[in-house]
Amino acid sequence: MAARKGNKLVYWLMLGLIVLGFGGWFTGGGRVRSTDMGTVGGLELPAQTYANALQAQIRQMEQQTGQRPTMEQIQAMGLDRAVLAQVVTQRVLDAEAQRLGLSVGDIRVADAVRGTPAFQGVDGNFDRDLYREQLRRAGLTEASYENSLRGDTTRTILQAAVLGGVPEPVTYSRILAAYSNEKRSVTWAPVGPEAVTSLPEPTDEDLQAYYDDHPDEFTAPEVRQISYAWLTPDMIQGQMSVSDQEIQDLYNSRLGEFVKEERRLVERLVFPDEQAAQAAKGRLDSGDVSFDALVEERGLLLSDIDLGDVSRSELDGAGDAVFGAASGSVVGPLPTGLGPALFRINAVIAADETTLEEATPDLRNEIANEKAQSVIADLRSQVEDLTAGGATIEDLAERTDLEPGQIDWSEGMSDGPAAYQEFRDAAAAAREGDFPKPVDLSDGGLMVLRLDGVTPAELRPLDEVAADVRAGWDAQARREAVLAAAKAQAEAISAGARFEDQGLTPETEPALTRRGAVEGTPPDFVSTAFSLAQGEARALPVGDGAVVLRLDSITTAPEDDPAVVAERTTLASQISGAISRDIFDAFARQLQAGTEIRINDQAVAAVNGQIN
Structure with a gap:
């Protein structure tokens, strides 16, 4: 346990040190043995230590993503350099511990080895043969592994010596916990567009100003003139x-889809012998115990x-008896x-059968669609040869079964060929003068398209x-008028x-916290509630309407509240x-340094x- 604890403590320290960078750490060359990668403060840095650490990080990534990264990906992410920084930093700490004369005895190392679950046999005791085999698989010797444990524990001692005098920030954590658990009681009400019954008539200057301020609303999108020839199943x-x-x-090959036998949702509680099972059934029948309680009794x-x-x-x-019983019975x-x-x-899932006659229309369409896809796939090589030889869209329409068409396409269109994402991608990427591809x-269809021209995006005349x-x-005028009305109501409140x-229907939130949220209110509702003085009201815009918010009371967080105590402890x-x-x-x-x-x-x- 000591070894594992040491690993964890040093690990997060190593991650913190990685951000220090590598400046001044590495110098090329150096005379080292083939089993070492260099020296740190006079201590050798074994190549196997770096290899094991890197493999461990790779396995962790593989578990998280389901795919093992390649070395190119590892290096692109900088993972190899980060791992190297980690093992180098460990040796820096080892060198300092050696300088200070810090170490642990053989007895403590032996206890750590014997207490490692990976080295224990089926009886829970330390298994030396298993210990050697596990180390062999990891590419380690007993001496190197035990030295690693000794180093981990020693680094933990060094860390404890450095950090032993750090006080717990009691006051700071108390202030933060009290702040986050403070509560507000608020009353609020929505103000809808119907609050404004009439709007002023805009002048020409008003309309011109709105037009000038919102050009995106009145700009026609870029339009691409596309000629195409296509064939779909x-x-x-x-x-x-x-x-x-x-x-x-086809029906016979997929008979399981069309003829489904009756199935049942079943739970099975197994007993060690017939006597125990009969006793349990007797208790169940007499009402002394429920089935769920029997499950719990079995652990x-x-x-x-x-x-x-x-x-x-x-x-x-057991099939006949189970399928002869009613749902809910035991x-x-x-x-x-x-x-x-x-x-x-x-539960009982009833049997279901779709006859051949009922399935025939769908199966016929499915087979016909597959045949159509096959015809189109055979046509593709001919189309490739023709386009490679300079054939135009019009040539393809004449010499193949592709059907011609033309569309003025812009972003957002999804009709006709634009219903296909492949068409939209190709249309957006097409350039005038490109050869059709x-x-x-x-759906197995085939298309060839050509960009004939582009009408740029343009601001439409007023x-x-x-x-x-x-x-x-x-x-816009209605939103402004609604907000103005809400502000007047807030001032009155x-x-x-x-x-x-004020003609409003109020709702109350009696215990709003800074982490809370209220449906139907704007994002700044909670922050505004905590910025108001008691009794103060304010109007906030939301959508086409507004809300009026009033702070009713402030409740400080009790210091002995279990939630506050728990948060204070966590923060500290x-x-x-x-x-x-x-x-x-x-x-x-x-x-x-x-x-x-x-x-x-x-x-x-x-x-x-x-x-x-």
Whole structure:
């Protein structure tokens, strides 16, 4: 346990030191043995130490992502340099510990080895043969591993000596916990667009100003004139011949989709012998115990006994009894391969059959579609040859089954060929003068397109968009009028008026915290509530309307509240940890300044080259 604790403590310290960079650490060359990568403060840096640390990081990434990264990816992320920094920093600390005369005895190292679960046999005791085999797989000797444990523990002692005097920030954590757990009682009410019954008539100057201030609303998008020739399975599917035998064969090959036998959702509780199972069933029948309680008595969870949905045949000898019982009942004891068991039926999934006649239309379409895709796939090579020879869209329409068309396409369109993402990507990337290239569509179709011209995005004249400008101005004027009305209501409420007196329907939040949220309110609702004086009201815009918010009362957080005490403890630990890291970083920087570090870059490259 001591070794593992030491590893964890040193590990986060190492991560903190990585950000210090590598300046002054590495110098090329250096005379080192083939098993070492260099020296740190006179101590050798074994190549195997770096290799093991890098492999451990790679395995961690593989577990997180499900894919093992390549060395190129590792180096692109800088992971190899980060790991090298980690092992170098460990040796810096080892050198300082050696200078100070710090170490641990053989007895403590032996206890750590014996206490490691990975080295314990099936009886829970230390297994020396297993210990040697595990080390062999990791590329370690007993001496090197035990020296590593000794170093980890020694570094922990060094860390404890540096950080032993760091006080716990009691006052700071108390202030933060009190701040975050303080509560507000507020009353609020929505103000909708209907609060404004009339709007002023805009002048020409008003409309011109709105038009000038919102050019994006009135700019016509870029339009691309696209000529294309295409063929999709849907276009020719009706021309495909499908025989009754083909439909029958496909139906038979997927019979499980069309003929589904009855299944049941079942739980199975197994007992060690028939006597125990009969006793449990008797208690269950008499009402002395529930099925869930029997599961708990067996030391199990419901998830442990859940078989999911099963068929009659999957239950072997218990199938007839289980499938003869009603949903919600418990049957048994019944024999199973694990022993006598009680079965609870939670639901019945009725048998379902789709006949060949019922399935025929869909199967015919499916087969015809596959044949159409095959025809188009065979056509692709011909289209490639023609386009490579300089054939135009018009040539393709004449010499193949591709059907021609033209579309004025802009971003946001999704009609016709623009329904395909492949078309939209190709249309956006096309350049005038490009030779047509085949584009494969997601449904097995084929398309070739050409950009004929581009109409740039352009601000439309005011007289052309006058109706849209007026609608936009009206919407803006209404929002401003609603907010102005809400502000007037908030001022009245701040002066002592009731929400109801202002024609509002109030809602109350009696215990709002800084981490809270209220549905139907703007994002700054909570922060505004905590900025108000008691009794003060304020209007906030939200969507096409507004809300009026009043602070009713302030409740400070009780110091003895369990939630406050827990947060205070957590904050103190986090803050203390941050202070400790800063102190140790400063200590490490001082060590680095006085430590000679020589790394053989060729040795590092050799290790990297052996990572698979």
